[in-house]
Amino acid sequence: MNKQVFSEAEVKQYYENMKNDSIGPLWHDLGHMVTKEPVHDVEPYLWKWKTIRDYAMTAGDLLEPGKDAERRVVYLQNPSLLKRGLVGYGTHTLYAGIQLLLPGEMAPSHHHSQTAIRFIIEGDGGAYTAVNGERSYMKRGDMILTPAWTWHEHKHEGTEPMFWMDGLDVGLVRTLAASFFEPYEGGFYPEEPPENYSTKKLTGGAFAAKGETVKPGYPSPIFNYTWERAQYELEQLSKSTDNEDPFDGYAIEYINPTTGGPADSRIGTMMQKLLPGQHTKSHRHVHSCIYHVLEGSGYTVIDGEKFEWEKGDFFILPPYSWHEHVNEGQEDAHLFSINDKPVMEKLELEFGDEYKDNNGHQPIEKVFQPSDSM
Numbered sequence: 001m002n003k004q005v006f007s008e009a010e011v012k013q014y015y016e017n018m019k020n021d022s023i024g025p026l027w028h029d030l031g032h033m034v035t036k037e038p039v040h041d042v043e044p045y046l047w048k049w050k051t052i053r054d055y056a057m058t059a060g061d062l063l064e065p066g067k068d069a070e071r072r073v074v075y076l077q078n079p080s081l082l083k084r085g086l087v088g089y090g091t092h093t094l095y096a097g098i099q100l101l102l103p104g105e106m107a108p109s110h111h112h113s114q115t116a117i118r119f120i121i122e123g124d125g126g127a128y129t130a131v132n133g134e135r136s137y138m139k140r141g142d143m144i145l146t147p148a149w150t151w152h153e154h155k156h157e158g159t160e161p162m163f164w165m166d167g168l169d170v171g172l173v174r175t176l177a178a179s180f181f182e183p184y185e186g187g188f189y190p191e192e193p194p195e196n197y198s199t200k201k202l203t204g205g206a207f208a209a210k211g212e213t214v215k216p217g218y219p220s221p222i223f224n225y226t227w228e229r230a231q232y233e234l235e236q237l238s239k240s241t242d243n244e245d246p247f248d249g250y251a252i253e254y255i256n257p258t259t260g261g262p263a264d265s266r267i268g269t270m271m272q273k274l275l276p277g278q279h280t281k282s283h284r285h286v287h288s289c290i291y292h293v294l295e296g297s298g299y300t301v302i303d304g305e306k307f308e309w310e311k312g313d314f315f316i317l318p319p320y321s322w323h324e325h326v327n328e329g330q331e332d333a334h335l336f337s338i339n340d341k342p343v344m345e346k347l348e349l350e351f352g353d354e355y356k357d358n359n360g361h362q363p364i365e366k367v368f369q370p371s372d373s374m
Helices: 008-020 026-033 049-062 170-175 197-201 227-237 341-346
Strands: 073-075 095-101 106-112 116-122 124-131 134-139 143-146 152-156 162-168 181-183 250-253 268-274 283-285 289-295 297-302 305-310 314-317 323-327 333-339 352-354
Touching: 049 073, 049 095, 095 152, 116 134, 116 289, 116 333, 124 143, 227 250, 227 268, 268 323, 283 323, 289 305, 297 314
Parallel strands: none
Antiparallel strands: 073 095, 095 162, 106 152, 106 181, 116 143, 116 162, 124 134, 124 152, 250 268, 268 333, 283 352, 289 314, 289 333, 297 305, 297 323
16 A cells, blocks of 8 residues: 655644644654653642641631631642642642631531541640531541531630641542532531540440441541540550551551541541651652641651651642651651542552662752741
8 A cells, every 4th residue: 555645844734733623643642641650740848837827817817717708727729739720739639728716616517529637736625526417526636537428517615726637639529520519508417426426436446335336338437536546556556666667657547447448438647656866768659648747846858859847837748759757856756647549549540669779768959948928
């Protein structure tokens, strides 16, 4: 078969015609569509707690939840994603906001297709989250689930401001065009079980009361994973170096006791403990993370950039980025994080590898300088 010979002008016109007809040549674009490694626009970033807290406290004077706004929340905006018009994104899949509830305030009940977690930053009792009518009083370091489509609301009966992190899969749900939201008619869902019922029913997430029947599956029968229990587990774990993970120190993942899988079906949650002077080795993985420093001071190296953190700070770990953690303080450091690993694992896309050079440690090429405009 004789092939037609095209002039340079005809070839140029051929490609121009394809473009005009919304057709593309795979032989030119395959490398952009099917990349050798993960390609993304997510860049690491770090926010200082003082800056976040100041903005949240000012919002306390500006508006009231349930009256002037659905919730009083300041969210963490990744500048690299804002350039793409992605408002409210921490990573391409995950969102983090810091919610403030003042004494006497209530945030009305609603539900949505996004799944969410709450991690308590400041406050010890007096405020609660109700999930499908069940109250759970919040204390610093607790992690509370509000699974997709569960009715949830907040009320503060105490005397001091309460701050917590809201973690949602906003980016994932928006990308999949599956976002739904509905306020509860009448404002507040009727309270039904006794307060903290699920936490007491399944002590420590491992034991059920005799005669209790707990169906396996999602959502987890526990809504409040207490800091008291997490701290105990980490203390036991860190008594032996045999339990040390080379990349994450002493780490626990929050699980659904009926399945053994993640506590939430779409957002993974983890708490890491780093002993004074501990320096983990570097690795990378497909799933992205948003970190919060519950306690301690140190730094994390992400793709050669040093991010110095202290109590209360937040930072972003983009997908497939080399990272390692260092505790520079004299006390234990505790890092809480949310991630999109459950989704990656369900889709069979999760992958990771370890840094081989320099005994597993990256060279530091630059130091991140956080914004502080207040």
